Amino acid sequence: MDATNSIDLLKKISLGDEVAMREFFEIHSNTIYHYVIGRSNDQNLATEILNTVMMEVWNHAERFEGRSKISTWLIGIARFKMIDFYRSEKRHSHSELDEAFEDNSSANETVVEAAQHAKGVKSCIDKLGENQREIVQLTFYSEMAYQEIAEIIECPVGTVKSRMHHAKEALKRCLQTFLTSEEEHVLV
Numbered sequence: 001m002d003a004t005n006s007i008d009l010l011k012k013i014s015l016g017d018e019v020a021m022r023e024f025f026e027i028h029s030n031t032i033y034h035y036v037i038g039r040s041n042d043q044n045l046a047t048e049i050l051n052t053v054m055m056e057v058w059n060h061a062e063r064f065e066g067r068s069k070i071s072t073w074l075i076g077i078a079r080f081k082m083i084d085f086y087r088s089e090k091r092h093s094h095s096e097l098d099e100a101f102e103d104n105s106s107a108n109e110t111v112v113e114a115a116q117h118a119k120g121v122k123s124c125i126d127k128l129g130e131n132q133r134e135i136v137q138l139t140f141y142s143e144m145a146y147q148e149i150a151e152i153i154e155c156p157v158g159t160v161k162s163r164m165h166h167a168k169e170a171l172k173r174c175l176q177t178f179l180t181s182e183e184e185h186v187l188v
Contacts, residue, residue: 006070013061025054031071031142032078038137039082049085053077068151075142076152079134124174132167135160 006027012020032053036046056077064073125136134153138144146164150157 007064007066010057010061010064010070013058021054021058024057028070028074029054032074035075035078035137035142036082038141039134045082045085049078049081052081056081069148071142072144072148072151075138075144079152120175120178121171124171124178127174128167128170132163132170135163136167136171139164 006024009020009024009027013024029050032050033046036049037043040046053074057074064070068076125133128136131153135149138149138152139146144152146157146160149160153160
């Protein structure tokens with residue numbers, strides 16, 4: 001999709017063009033939906049946030065200033081809508097990974113094997129703290145660069161890099177633990 005076309009669509013949307021809005025929705029809805037589903041694992045919430053974001057676009061298309069990619073702008077809106085939702089529901093809590101796990105530098109082969117277990121990877125990502133999980137999701141599932149992520153979450157690029165480093169270390173430890181427990185089940 002050509003970015004110029006999406007910018008033209010936003011201009012038309014700001015003038016009330018419903019056809020342009022439908023086309024914009026078709027182009028960008030998957031990006032928003034996958035971002036929310038990746039963060040919440042809740043299809044109803046993903047659909048609700050998607051619709052809310054698109055209503056925001058319909059009502060305020062002129063707010064796009066062109067300082068970032070349209071997808072970055074849309075995910076930024078979705079992120080704030082999710083934060084608002086969780087604040088209003090007062091139901092968002094995640095456990096942090098135990099930082100006391102012993103680091104084992106010889107476990108790189110073990111980590112690769114554990115990464116093949118999608119269940120283990122999903123479980124380990126779910127155990128990350130909110131900030132780390134968000135960075136992992138935006139980097140690997142939304143394929144965003146650190147600069148784009150920094151714009152979305154409104155923090156310095158160095159903070160994004162630091163969170164990613166700590167997330168990778170935590171995932172490595174968790175995947176090692178997951179693989180160990182899988183091996184114990186096989187031996188029993």
